[in-house]
Amino acid sequence: MGLYHPIGHRATLSFLGEVAGPYQHHESALLRALEALEASRAVWREEVASYINARVKQKRLGRRVPSPGDPPPSRMGGHWYASTPDVSRRAALHALKLWERDQRPDSANPEVRSIVRGCIATGGRLTDEQLDIVSRRRTLDEPEEVRWPITLVVSARGVVRA
Template sequence: MSFGTYARHVRNPELPYRRRVSALRSCVQLYRPIGFHATLSFLEEIAGPFQRDEAALLRALDALVASRAGWHAELRDYAAERKLAKRRGQRNPRPTDPNPSGFPRCWYGAPRQAALHAVRYWRRRTAPALLADPDSITLDVDACVTASLAAGGSLLPAQRQMLGATVEALRQRMRPEMWRDDSRAYYRAFNLLRVARHLETAADAT
């Protein structure tokens, strides 16, 4: 079913409450800008205990819908910009051009707050396993996480430079051959890169 259909189920007071909560989870499965579990956790932080409180459930859905609408607005703007660029002869986007297609780049409407929530969630749930057997890149990401959380998302120039180098190293690791040769290392790099992107969002957001 579509996001809109699930959203209507969330709002339908005639459905069993457990089914409405399940419908919200299905909405998050279709739109999860900071990851599935981190998005659910963030919704509970900003809306309240939606698993047992109807008002919180509706607030959570409204927040998710608003963020998704912001993403769709950026998609429309991007499509319009690409159309104009093609008319000027630029057939392909530049690698540095921000491209919101495929996956939302942040939580629209609260990018820093959501990014920091995702980073804190990662620190609690995923980092302990990775740090039990760390490599240099894992340690660099964790150092940036510590600095970001301590400063409310801001990073000093040297920390931002380290984060940029880490992102590039992780991108190099995620080559197709890594998926074939070492899927565990690939997923580790994917996880760390996602956290690094959250750190960039928190540092860049105003």
């Protein structure tokens, strides 16, 4: 947990409680939580290995700079890696709810906060206008307080990389 917390440390712990039950008090729930976390980490490791293999091939072809849509493994957070897309979507929505709850009214970018609220309200479905905003925000060099919720919104939609 100290090294792998795909949707943030606190959100990962909270989501494990939702998935596995009260793991702080019941050994069986703790084992379910550990199993869920290990399963997610295994899928993540496969994604990282796939990325590394693709980059090696690209470099051999002379493409030294990664494609803009390919995040480096260090930026592959904000997504609960799972073999079932619904689990990833649920995890992202869970993290977005925590993010929204913890924001002070004056601290979050109003446009981002609106997108997050819309995403939570619809279970990850966004309007065309909201999708345009998300797409624009993903291409900008945004600060972490904007980049993180946008990454979670993309994951809640069921899209890891766009």
